[in-house]
Amino acid sequence: METRARSLLKAVLWQVIGLVTTTLVGLVLTGSAVVGGAMALANCAIGLLAYIIYERLWVHIRWGRLHG
Template identity: 35%
Template sequence: MIVDQLVLDKKSSKSHYTSDKNSEKPIRSVAKAVSWRFIGTMDTLLISYLLTGKVVLAASIASIDFITKMVLYFFHERIWNKISWGKTK
């Protein structure tokens, strides 16, 4: 969205943005949370393993990290979706 606002003229970008800004449903936030947490969890797993040298401990840390941060991200995303700051009307 940011790129097309910078590249395209304001009129076509604004109409596209207006039609898109209210279309995000909670299931999209869930999908984004899961995909992002997969990437983040792989990072946590690797770092935990490098620090502890133990696969089981690293997997435990990564599992807890996956669940808690996915839930936090979901609510963060939903709250930001309700905030009108930065959206054009």
């Protein structure tokens, strides 16, 4: 088990890695750092929203849960 602070730091760093890589891919594909950055921010926002919805849906699925 890890602390909440460690989990939070890992999540933030993972998001930063995702933002940087998406920005670089956008830069390579479009030739514009601004467009690449906008793509990265849009991806981050959409991904966050999708993840929240995904998690909320899984709350209602009982399959695979261990009770006891």
